[in-house]
Amino acid sequence: MDLHGQSLSELKQGLEQGDFTSVEITQSLLARIEQHNASLNALLTITAEQALIAAADADAARAKGNAGPLCGLPIIHKDIFCTRAVKTSCGSKMLDNFVSPYDATVVERLATAGAVVLGKANMDEFAMGSSNETSFYGPVKNPWNLECSPGGSSGGSSASVAARLAPAATGTDTGGSIRQPAALTGTVGIKPTYGRVSRYGMIAFASSLDQAGVITRSAEDAARVMGVMAGFDERDSTSIDEPVPDYVASLGESIKGLRVGIVRQHFDEGLDADTGVQVKQAIAVLESMGATAVEVNLPNIDLSVPTYYVVAPAECSSNLSRFDGVRFGYRAEGANDLLDLYCRSRGEGFGDEVKRRIMTGAYVLSAGYYDAYYLKAQQVRQLIADDFKKAFADVDVIAGPTAPSPAFKLGDKVDDPIQMYLNDIYTIGANLAGLPAISVPCGFVNDMPVGLHLVGAHFDEATLLRIGYQYQQQTEWHTCCPEAFR
């Protein structure tokens, strides 16, 4: 039975109808993982035993009438979420030996809802990257073309879903790390409003930008998972105490009359022409469903990338100080004294991109430079956020390309960090402004997927999911599967 081809929602229905069991789904996907993971390098840890136990428990619960919203449905966690008793590496040598004593809130909530965890996904080291090439464990391959990157930092998550190893995988997004990999692999990726989903147990990269989200193959699937992930958590002081709407219930509402903002600055020379065509066609589809396209101006949007690359490194330089070889994680052997212990543990434990960002971050916070860099960047960030706020007076969502081009070849940009950073040019604004955003597959360029990017107003995930769902009623991009993984 082709269980791997079914979406999360279809599997849910199948379980409810008794067409198959969770154990059967799990066995099927574990077999696929065994078959394909070596070629993709998408998963770092496979929790086969635990998954089968959880699946059996789910089937038993369902039989008793105690099925939670995701009962028996398989999921993969990006290896940035702490999972009790299961290794959490964050894609780094620094945490190669780390087994968390606790579960992240996201992990807890999905488990309580009945989800079955198949394993932990590969990722750019400490979430720093846009291609999954900075991972200590080697790059992840894009299922659409194994020579290409699946995007990053949630590359393992996006590749897993695209290759049908699981119908859903959690991810994190600090500058585009859910949405860009989704676009590059033809999947749906959503980053919620800052504060919508708890960051407790999510290893911190840039605290004011990080958010947890999910990668799936359809907007409907994303709505189901987001409904479970979202919500106030008293263990996270930046978590917002706002009720979570029923994202699934509102999917069917028409998008007629919706005002879709098009950012003039987005469709310029930075964007691959063919990608631009696909995105414009997608917007035309929305218009055909009754939405109206309106030009909006985000005058400071070009400052997004430089702003981000001051703020994010600053915060990460501080967040990563706890990785010092003293209490957990990698500790260098034979250190002579304390300084030696620190320098060697961190020097050997961290990869180049991480070190690059820590140094950048320390620099922009340092005495004499704080005002010119960090303070200034936070002020510009406010300008960018204000631009969005003004725009949302006139539109309901802002649409554009998710990434400037389809997936590039692995190795193409590793020697040019700035080129790599420019991959996030369209996605970063939403992180800086704390706004929810989604990428949905909207076509192919040279047989590689591209994505339509939608940014919503604060706490308006429902509209984004609804547009995605309605769009997916009219198009089939989200059903396409790479040949090798059908």
Added chain:
Amino acid sequence: MSAASPAGWEVVIGLEIHAQLATQSKIFSGAPTTYGAEANTQACLVDLGYPGVLPVLNEEVVRMATLFGLAVNATVARRSVFARKNYFYPDLPKGYQISQFELPIVEHGEMVITDENGNDMRIGITRAHLEEDAGKSVHEGFDASSGIDLNRAGTPLLEIVSEPDLRSAKQAIAYMRKIHSIVRYLGISDGNMQEGSFRCDANVSVRPVGQSELGTRAELKNLNSFRFIEKAINFEIERQVDLIEDGGAVVQETRLYDADRDETRPMRSKEEANDYRYFPDPDLLPVEISEEFIDAVRATLPELPAAKHQRFVKDFALKTDDADILTSSRTLADYYEAVVAATAAEPQTAANWVIGDLSAALNRDGIEIADSKVSADDLASLVNRIHDNTISGKIAKQVFDAMWEGEGSADDIIEAQGLKQITDSSAIESIVDNVIAANPKQADEYRGGKQKLIGFFVGLVMKETKGQANPGQVNKILKTKLDA
């Protein structure tokens, strides 16, 4: 010239006091703050800085800081911000301390002290801010390594920074004592210097008299008793003056006080260049305080030491020094007032008992007033028995000791030991008659002019009565009979 200020030199001192706030749990986590637990049993994952953990503010510390701010006439910030102070040390698990930098919760306060000449002196309090404590490093007993105990990591601290308004070690001590008293009065810190819940660093510099520019300062650390602080500051003043007079220059550095050698030494540096790269902590929201909150906290302000002192002197006619002692701690002051309320005797009498016999007993047993073995009510009854002449002051001391040993109330003991004062005049008269008759020689000498011999006769009568005769009456009756 006093030791405090070498001739021609002015001393400038600023104090940074860290008072540990007496909350049940830590400032950013729910782990307990009890002192003395086995190493690493009171640090949860948040305190340990594990991957993925986040801080959550303990609201009680905001109330305590606000209370302090109000008590020292400071501005309580309606909006204050937590900032990260970044540096590496094994007892600092996250590699940064959560503190407050540009926007502290309290600013521009003051404390009035009495200087060496008995005059009031206003000391400015620049700011007081909230922060978390680090753990402890233990360098002994780990065989060329160091042990880290993180029980203390995350304990809430209020860092109180004075303006550099102090001009001598004695003033510094006076200021420190006042702050110490205030935080205990407010119930926000137990001020236990031995246990480290009240710590002081002193910034000391000197400048030629008349110079307005400040000299280079040294920061003195590891000062854990009032006595050490005074000695450390005085040593440092002399060191700096000698250094400059010999043509050298004071280096801005941190120095530790060595109590054994009575000297300060440069500290083995634990960090390199101190660029802390402060920035607002993105994991915490700004602390926003409403007017209602401040009003509610203000309503809970207890009577502060200075006001209580004034009231004791005015209403109870106490000597200033006695009022000082009685108001030095709120529990002691409350105890004393309870005694006054329950006795008909003069407040000064009650004061004498509290400052005298009661304090002596507390010190002897090494316990605090809160654990006194004689309650305020019981002490008051004892004082009442003196006041109503049931017993003499001297016998009362005996009764007090028995009460302290748990033998019962004043009345119980007086009864059990038959200590009631003999006040029956005829009984005393007959004893006096016997004593005079038995000592004719001294009686004649007394009548001959040796008035001092009255003491001899009083002593004999008291001995006869086992000290229970009312001394006043004995005196009177003796004089009457001898003069007859």
